[in-house]
Amino acid sequence: MTQEESTESEKPAKSNLIVLDMAGTTVADGGLVERAFERAAEHLGVEPGSADHAAKLQYVRDTMGESKISVFRHLFGTEELARRANSAFEEAYGGLVDGGLVAPLPGARETIEELRADGRTVVLTTGFARVTQDAILDALGWRDLADLTLCPADAGGRGRPFPDMVLAAFLRTGAVADVRHTVVAGDTAYDMLSGSRAGAGIVAGVLTGAHDRAALTANGATHVLASIAGLPALLAQESGA
Structure with missing residues (x-):
C-alpha cells in the first residue's frame, strides 16, 4: 500500500444517511x-x-x-x-x-437541501400516523424535500424508542454499508434512544423541542446542537472537511 492509499484509508467514512425527526427538530408545531x-x-x-x-x-x-x-x-x-x-x-x-399552525423551524429546509446537495440521503421520521405525517408535509410543501419519509407503520409498527425506523431507513435507502455511518437527529430522549439502539455513529440532540441537554445526553446523544441548522457544520467537522 502506498502512503497516499494509506492516508486515504485512514480518512473517516462519510456519514451519508441522515435520519431526522420532524416535530420539534425540523418542524415547529407550537404545542x-x-x-x-x-x-x-x-x-x-x-x-x-x-x-x-x-x-x-x-x-x-x-x-x-x-x-x-x-x-x-x-x-x-x-x-x-x-x-x-x-x-x-x-x-x-x-x-x-x-389551519396553518405548523411551520418549518428556522434553517430546517435549507439544512436538508444542503445535506442532499452534499450527496447525503435524508430521511424524515415521525411518531405520528402516516395520514398526519402527510398532512404536515403537504402543509409545508415538503413532499419532495427528503429522499424518504417514514412513520412507525412503515417500519413494522413499532415507533421510538425502538430502533426500527432508523434501521428501516438503513435498509430501504442502501445509502451506507455500515449503520455506524448513519446520523440520527431529534429533540427528544426517545429520538436519542432510537438512534443509539440502532447503532448510529452520530446521535445528535437539538434544543428546539421537548427535552433539554441533560435528558438528551442521558439517553445517548453524542452531540447536542442549538438547532438542526448546526448539523452540516458538525458533519463537516467530523469528516475532517
Whole structure:
C-alpha cells in the first residue's frame, strides 16, 4: 500500500444517511401535540382540569417522540380505547395543521437541501400516523424535500424508542454499508434512544423541542446542537472537511 492509499484509508467514512425527526427538530408545531391530545382525551371522557387529565397530559409531555398509539395504549389500557384516542388525536392534529399552525423551524429546509446537495440521503421520521405525517408535509410543501419519509407503520409498527425506523431507513435507502455511518437527529430522549439502539455513529440532540441537554445526553446523544441548522457544520467537522 502506498502512503497516499494509506492516508486515504485512514480518512473517516462519510456519514451519508441522515435520519431526522420532524416535530420539534425540523418542524415547529407550537404545542399542537398537547392541544390535539386534550381534544382526544375529552372525546374519551377525560374531564379537563381533573387530576386524571393533568397526569395523562404530563405523560404525553414525558414521552414526546414515542409512537402516539403506544402512548395511548399506556394511558387508556385497552386496544379499543387506544385506537379511539389515537383516531381522535390524529383528527384533531390534522385539523390544526390544516389551519396553518405548523411551520418549518428556522434553517430546517435549507439544512436538508444542503445535506442532499452534499450527496447525503435524508430521511424524515415521525411518531405520528402516516395520514398526519402527510398532512404536515403537504402543509409545508415538503413532499419532495427528503429522499424518504417514514412513520412507525412503515417500519413494522413499532415507533421510538425502538430502533426500527432508523434501521428501516438503513435498509430501504442502501445509502451506507455500515449503520455506524448513519446520523440520527431529534429533540427528544426517545429520538436519542432510537438512534443509539440502532447503532448510529452520530446521535445528535437539538434544543428546539421537548427535552433539554441533560435528558438528551442521558439517553445517548453524542452531540447536542442549538438547532438542526448546526448539523452540516458538525458533519463537516467530523469528516475532517
